[in-house]
Amino acid sequence: MSYEDDALDEEEDNIDNTYLTFSVAEEEYAVHVKHVTEIVRLQKSFSMPDVPGYIRGVINLRGKVIPLLDVRSRFGLKEAEYSDRTVIVVLEVGDTATGLVVDGVSEVAEIPPNDIDTRVTASASRQGSLVSGMGKRNERVSFILDVPYLLADVGARA
Numbered sequence: 001m002s003y004e005d006d007a008l009d010e011e012e013d014n015i016d017n018t019y020l021t022f023s024v025a026e027e028e029y030a031v032h033v034k035h036v037t038e039i040v041r042l043q044k045s046f047s048m049p050d051v052p053g054y055i056r057g058v059i060n061l062r063g064k065v066i067p068l069l070d071v072r073s074r075f076g077l078k079e080a081e082y083s084d085r086t087v088i089v090v091l092e093v094g095d096t097a098t099g100l101v102v103d104g105v106s107e108v109a110e111i112p113p114n115d116i117d118t119r120v121t122a123s124a125s126r127q128g129s130l131v132s133g134m135g136k137r138n139e140r141v142s143f144i145l146d147v148p149y150l151l152a153d154v155g156a157r158a
Contacts, residue, residue, distance in 0.1 A: 015034075019108070020033055022089060030143065055067055059099060069151070069154055082101075086104065087104065088100065109137060117133060117134045129149065131144065132144050
């Protein structure tokens with residue numbers, strides 16, 4: 001095994017442990033980067049009838065219609081005015097893209113598996129849970145979201 005092979009293995013490990021962190025109502029959440037396609041500024045959306053209240057409509061992003069899920073609303077949190085830091089994190093699961101409206105993006109962070117506590121969510125996982133674990137980094141905690149579960153009914157409804 002060469003130095004290059006070691007570097008590639010390490011890079012793959014880093015990608016496997018890499019998350020995009022963002023804030024919603026002063027809490028930090030994380031999604032695995034494999035689901036993130038891009039981050040875009042908040043833009044004009046178009047309302048849709050007969051969808052859950054947390055679906056804020058759709059946007060036309062370079063010719064692709066993408067439903068917007070307001071994370072605050074999805075989590076049952078108090079509504080807040082959008083600010084200049086509010087962004088859309090575009091996620092893709094399978095062939096379906098969805099935009100998450102979040103208060104702001106924090107960083108791309110490496111969270112190794114041994115720094116993720118899944119015990120708290122284990123009891124909820126029988127029915128499914130939006131949170132798959134809690135990533136610990138120094139004095140910070142990021143709630144790691146189960147992206148397929150979070151988006152499960154969005155594609156079918158939007």
